[in-house]
Amino acid sequence: MQVREVEIVNPTGLHTRPGNRFVKKAKEFASEIHVVKGEKRVNAKSLLTIMKAGISLGDKISIEADGQDEQQAVEELAALIASFTE
Amino acid sequence: MTALKGIAASPGVVLGRVFVYTMPRLEAVESRCHACHRCAWFGCEAGVEVGEGSVAEAELKVLHDGIAAARDQLENLVERVRAERGDDLAEVFEGHLEILTDEGLDEEMSAAIVERKLCAYGAIREGIEHQRNEFLALEDEYLRERADDLADIGRRLLYATAGVPFMSLGDIPEGVIIVARDLTPSDTAQLDPSRVGGFAVETGGRTSHTAIMARTLELPAVVGCVGILDAAQHALEGKGELVLDGGKGEVVFNPSDAEITQFEQRRAAYLADREAMLALASLPATTRDGQTVMLGVNIGTPADASAAIPWNPDGVGLYRSEFLFMDQPTLPTEDQQFKAYATVAKVMKGKPVILRTLDVGGDKPVAAIPFPEEDNPFLGWRGVRMCLYAEEGNQGVLRTQLRAALRAAAEGDVWVMYPMISAYEEVLAIKALLAEVQAELHAQGKRYGQVKTGIMVETPGAAMIADKLAEIVDFFSIGSNDLTQYTLAADRGNQQIARCYQTFHPAVWRLVAEVIKAGKARGIPVGMCGELAGIEEAALPLLGLGLDEYSMSAQSLPRIKRIIRAASMDQACAAAQAVLQAHTAAEAHAVAHAAMRAVLE
CATH class of the missing domain: 3.20.20.60 (Phosphoenolpyruvate-binding domains)
Structure with missing residues (x-):
């Protein structure tokens, strides 16, 4: 399993639009992927659960991937989050 | 004439014909829904129990066909909105598409059919309602407002499942003022500001989604206008005209000539002032x-x-x-x-x-x-x-x-x-x-x-x-x-x-x-x-x-x-x-x- 810690830098966090891009990206990978914020651990491939986790500006989250493309998954998802500006 | 006062949601003065926008009744649901104890919403009474595997399977198929139909609609809407209104708004509906096809939501609705013996419509309604409530319980104000998106998705799914088309607001006649109970995000997204003069709705406040959208589109709008649907129906028996002042929250049905002149003056003053200020x-x-x-x-x-x-x-x-x-x-x-x-x-x-x-x-x-x-x-x-x-x-x-x-x-x-x-x-x-x-x-x-x-x-x-x-x-x-x-x-x-x-x-x-x-x-x-x-x-x-x-x-x-x-x-x-x-x-x-x-x- 691979884990990456990232900080949310865009003002709207992982809400509708950035959240949608994040989930779409996650679905490109075969690995099981989860996002961990504090006590909450949610499926990265479900926009509903990602939105309800309330991930917003300044939050530190971990991206966990488990599977054949786990390395690539955490790297690309972390890079995507860092690229959000909205 | 009938004058009503609501909440001033988006400034501007406009005169036009009344267009009442209502959702068709879901008759298909009422006639075929045979087991849902909760569907009072659609006027259906409790009926037979769903228990046998075949009935559950049939309901699951209804649900999944409905999801597929709603998905097709949304895909078309995304493309159309992207072409007409740009990427930003299109992405909102891409988000709707993502939620509609969310595995967790599908599992929840399917489980309601199989384990709790609800019909497809009951399962949709419960599933959406449950998700909406979870959003409403969140601390973040922005996320709480996403409950509106869930309601919008749920409505689309119910109508698609029943195979009942609802009129697209993109196709309504030119020069009208829309009167409705409420407009959802997908309703307002389909409004063409060059064809629609403005709108007045029964529900909502100054910061409701509808009001914000109106200000973004620069469409004159009055929200929270209680009794406006009845008044509009009544007005249609006469000339069916309406003047609306979104900056004051005023609506007058079938105005007199003097009132029309007065609103036209207000409109000219508003437009001149706005142009100078901008x-x-x-x-x-x-x-x-x-x-x-x-x-x-x-x-x-x-x-x-x-x-x-x-x-x-x-x-x-x-x-x-x-x-x-x-x-x-x-x-x-x-x-x-x-x-x-x-x-x-x-x-x-x-x-x-x-x-x-x-x-x-x-x-x-x-x-x-x-x-x-x-x-x-x-x-x-x-x-x-x-x-x-x-x-x-x-x-x-x-x-x-x-x-x-x-x-x-x-x-x-x-x-x-x-x-x-x-x-x-x-x-x-x-x-x-x-x-x-x-x-x-x-x-x-x-x-x-x-x-x-x-x-x-x-x-x-x-x-x-x-x-x-x-x-x-x-x-x-x-x-x-x-x-x-x-x-x-x-x-x-x-x-x-x-x-x-x-x-x-x-x-x-x-x-x-x-x-x-x-x-x-x-x-x-x-x-x-x-x-x-x-x-x-x-x-x-x-x-x-x-x-x-x-x-x-x-x-x-x-x-x-x-x-x-x-x-x-x-x-x-x-x-x-x-x-x-x-x-x-x-x-x-x-x-x-x-x-x-x-x-x-």
């Missing part, structure tokens, strides 16, 4: 002879900052941080404050944001801080006085606020100012505290930026030693409301002595002149964030005294800018001298008024 927004606040000043906005929340953007302010001249403290029983956390401040800093895109630290007192207390009973709360434990020193017990409040402000400064240009300063040593104490907090963030490896330090000049004491204070701060902001009240010893809330509270009293102006002079001598900017900065008659004399920055409500910006752009510094200086030499407030106001008229003509 034309001003893109221009700098520069006098005819080339002197430029900054025009900022006063805000209380990040939403206020976004709303001010069309007026193109040069920055935020006053961000009242107390709003965060007033809405809740406990103190806002550092992260909560950081998010709000950083959002404003980002919205302003590098323009200065002047954040005022908590400014409360016995007259306007907050729930989270106990206030003692005081004989004179206006002269008491308020502003920076209640949280500057450790022995006051509230120093932690200021520390947390400064940590949040310093962190937000990494996201934009944040200036911090302190209210209710009356002594030099208070400023020294603030600077020491700020240095401590900054060192703490540094030691913790936190990301932060540099802030400018300034003070509100709102006590005569601070104004009189402005030359000394200017040596140790980066900027001044004159709080004209409190400065007036303290200079004239007149409580501005006390109706009995309202005549004593004189905005144009020459004493107040003389203090303002001294403060600006002291700032100039040390080369630090001097702004004003009280009501005086937004008063048209005051614009010229303040300019003449050398004020660098005016801060006011967004709507006042173009009016003040218009005066500054029409003036020369000679005229402004003459107006300033005349005000300073006046014997009375009435005389000062009269000379300022005359100077303004002369400049505008």
